[in-house]
Amino acid sequence: MKPRILSLPSEAATDAVGYFGRELAFEVDPADLAQDLADGRTDGYVLVETRSPGAYEEAHLPGAICLPYREITEESTRDLDRDLVYVCYCESIYCNAATQGAYRLARLGFTVKRLSGGITTWLAHGYPTEAGMPVPWTP
Structure with missing residues (x-):
């Protein structure tokens, strides 16, 4: 009997490159983001906390704005x-606030990505957070 994970045929490598390339175009790895923040490379993007202002006050990624989806x-x-x-983020892979936020921003014409794993994964890796009242973002 064939393993369940092989019940559907695999796609060709070129198809996989296209599929996974499109997926990666919309995802940000926490380790890459943490390194960029540590190196001061923050030009070109804005981190967006898409949960509630209360969640933002408790803990948010450094420099993030609060924009509940x-x-x-x-x-x-x-x-x-x-x-x-x-770059939208929310609680975890079990939360879709980042997806909702990215979707709504994209519908309004903004370029978006989503942080993989949300703030839960961020914290699990020991990356820093900030706390405090939401401050309106100014360009």
């Missing part, structure tokens, strides 16, 4: 720089 509208994003990439 339910509040993402044309009006709330009016002053955001459309030339930047917005």
